[in-house]
Amino acid sequence: MQTAVAILQKYWKHDSFRSLQNEIIDSVLNGQDTFALMPTGGGKSICFQVPAMMKEGICLVISPLVALMKDQVANLQKRNIKAIALTGGIKSDEMIDLLDNCQFGNYKFLYVSPERLQSDWILNRIKSLPVNLIAIDEAHCVSQWGHDFRPAYLKISDLKKHFPKIPFLALTATATPRVQDDIITALGLHNPQLFQKSFERKNIAYMVFEVEDKLFRIKQILEKNPQPSIIYVRNRKSCLDISSQLQSLGFKATYYHGGLSPKEKDKNMQLWMQEDVQVIVATNAFGMGIDKANVKTVIHIQLPENIENYYQESGRAGRNGEKSFSVVLTSPSDIFQAENQFIRNLPDKPFLTAVYIKLCNYFQIAYGEGMDQRFTFNLNHFCLKYDFPILKTYNAMQFLDRQGILNLSQEFSEKITMQFLIPSKEVIRYISMNSNDEEIILTILRTYPGIYEMQTAFNLQLIAKKSNHKESEIQAVLHKLKEKDIIEYHAKNNDTTLIFNEIREDERTINRVSKYLEKQNLLKTEQLKAVLHYVNEKKTCKNKLILDYFGEKITNDCGICSYCISKKTQTVDIASLSKEILTLLKTEKLNSREIQNRTNTNAKDVIFVLQELLEKEALLIHSNNKYSIKL
CATH class of the missing domain: 1.10.10.10 (Winged helix-like DNA-binding domain superfamily/Winged helix DNA-binding domain)
Known part of the structure; x- marks a missing residue:
């Protein structure tokens, strides 16, 4: 039997294992049930792929993520390793052929979703395979207190009856102590060896800033750190909006979300991977299988859903070991929006x-x-x-x-995207000459105000309802406008x-x-409360807050997060700053950002002084957010 290092060198072209990988592999090879808790980027897949290659037979990998299964199968196949995934949408006769290949074709990996194991005939076929290892990826899904609980995971323990001598390897990147106990119990792990890598990422500076103008702060961050960056947003519209705004500020940016076609996803991701663009603006659909070492900054401009997701997304920064930043930008309205x-x-x-x-x-x-x-x-x-x-x-x-x-x-994603190619005054002229189309076009313009600037996702049913027209009538108008080069129009069949x-x-x-x-x-x-606590807590090291969430206690502050930096920052003389601001406002009206630039003071102190002056009724604030002295 080849050694683990020899397998690693032959197929993965690496000369040594990362921390804990070798120990986990040894545990599995010794036939021991094993629990590996390794933060994102720790190389979990190697922990089951290498030992499976060392032993006769096939490794059964249970995963809830179709995209991840496909990605891992493709990567194995590139290395000339035979692997199959039983994903959704495969017909029964095709499934039979795939399982025949596993039984007679010398395949090394069979990836299945937990739901597949609930099918008796599939389970019976798997029972007849020469299984050498059962790997349960995203094992937190077995816990009702895990952040993506799936009841089908509860059935996995039944495999113990069919394969009593085959080791189970449970893997997850994020699990609180309660979830860890749940995983061991629910999977029926027998005296498992527990390998836990610290959640501490000493090279990541966790930053939380309350700001009035998020785009302005993003601009400052990206100019200061021109290396590859990821900006996480919550929805597809924000992907387009923020990417477009960054481009208008002179940054090279692209975007990534679940509604893009595979071709568009790959194209945009490669632009970023090859550093043709600095920034990729993405929803949480982006990140699975992404391993780019030199990401300098990860920015969340809206509150994440839970600490688990935030930690995983933050962990895509600084994998080269160099200092990097995970930044959350908040505003008072964010709490309402998140709730x-x-x-x-x-x-x-x-x-x-x-x-x-x-x-x-x-x-x-x-x-x-x-x-x-x-x-x-x-x-x-x-x-x-x-x-x-x-x-x-x-x-x-x-x-x-x-x-x-x-x-x-x-x-x-929407079936249709469109954009007006002519100026608004030309559209009005067209409407005046084509009154039959007026109601439909005006409804479109009212519903999608940004449709002049970019390709916009278009809901045909909504426009039909709002304009009180049939869908076929809407489509007829769109085709007419396209023929006249008034709009660019793409219909996608991606229901x-x-x-x-x-x-x-x-x-x-x-x-x-x-x-x-x-x-x-x-x-x-509860998870959202934990996020709000992380963001709002002003008297504790941010690194400590994250580690505490995952049950890891440390005594020393990190020294590099926003809390630790604020302790080191020299205290501003509030009275002097107040006097300086009043002097500035004697000659002209200014907004808080302009005041910040003129006084060369951080935003937090400027906002504090402005609020004090407003309370004393020394200032007025105008509708354009500019301040002036109250006469």
């Missing part, structure tokens, strides 16, 4: 029931039927028909997907595919999973 997005849009049991029943009615599925039926699905059309809020409905469907009741792809995994049983189906829904909603509320 509105993450808490108020959580589906409760009545809403989940309503969505599920209407979904079955939408596709005309009779009670007791529907299992394995497949449909093309448009979220916007569905929500419009039943007057459901889109985000809350999306969250409900995500929950149904995680429970294994249905499968859906995550690409809910999601929806597969029902169970027969329709209405309340009975929902009653079975509603206990998980209640726990999920409670968890998400």
Whole structure:
């Protein structure tokens, strides 16, 4: 048998293992159940891929992430290692062929989702395979207190009965102490060897800044640190908006979100990977499998959903070991927006029931039927028909997907994008000469005010409803405008595919999973509270706050986070600064940023003094956010 290092050199072209990898591999080779808690970028996949290559037989890898499965299979195949993934959408006869290949074709890796193991015939086929190792990736999904709980993970422990002598390797990047205990119990790990890498990233400076103008602060950060950067935002529109604004400021930027085609995703990612652009603005769809060593700065301009996601996204900075920055920019309205997005849009049991029943009615599925039926699905059309809020409905469907009741792809992008190519005054002239099109065009302009500046995602059903026209009439106007080169118009056929995994049983189906829904909603509320505590806590080292969340205690402050830097900063003489600001405002009106630049003082102190002067009624603030002396 070749040594672990020899396998690593032969297939991965590395001469040595990273911290803990060798120890985890040895534990697995000794037939020991093993739990590896390794923060993002720690090289978890090597821990099961190397020992599996050293032993006869095939490694069963259980993962909830289709994209990650495909990515790992593609990487293994590039190294001439035989690997297969049983992802959604594969027909039964094709599945049989793939499993035959695993049994007779000398394959080394079989990737499956936990939901696949709930199919008796697939499980029976797997039982007949020469399995040498069972790796459970994203193992936190087995815990009801994990940040992405999936009940199908609870069934994984049944594999212990079929493979009692085969080691289990549970892997996760983020798990609190409560989640760690859950994983060991729920997977039935027998006296597991626990390998835990510290969550501390000593080269990352965690920064939290409350700012009035986030774009201005981003500009300052990117100018000071011109190396590769990631800016995380919450939605696709923000991706386009921030990327466009950065380009107008002279930065080379691109964007990445789940609604892009695979070709667009790859093109934009390569622009950033090859450093043709400095910045990639992305939703959390970006990052899986990304390993770029020299990322200097990761910026969150909206509050993350939980500390787990924030930690993973922050950890994409500084993998070369050099000092790097993880920055959160906040404003007073962020707390309301986060609660509105993450808490108020959580589906409760009545809403989940309503969505599920209407979904079955939408596709005309009779009670007791529907299992394995497949449909093309448009979220916007569905929500419009039943007057459901889109985000809350999306969250409900995500929950149904995680429970294994249905499968859906995550690409809910619009079918149409468009942009006006002529100035607004020319559009008005066109409307005056084509009065039949007036109502439709004005509805489009009112709904999408930025449609002159960029390609804009376009909801056909919404415009039809708002303008009181048929969809076919809207399409006819769009085609006419395109022919006249008034608009650029792209129609995309990228509705999601929806597969029902169970027969329709209405309340009975929902009653079975509603206990998980209640726990999920409670968890998400607690997680957002932890994020708010991290952002708002002004008297504790940010590094300490993160480590404490994951159950790791340290005594020393990091010395480089925003809290530690603020302690070192020389105290500003408030009285002198107040006098200086009043002198400036005697001659002209200025906003806070202009005052900051003129006084060469940090924003926090300027805002403090301005608030004091406003309370003393020494200043006036105008509608354009400029200050003047009150006469």
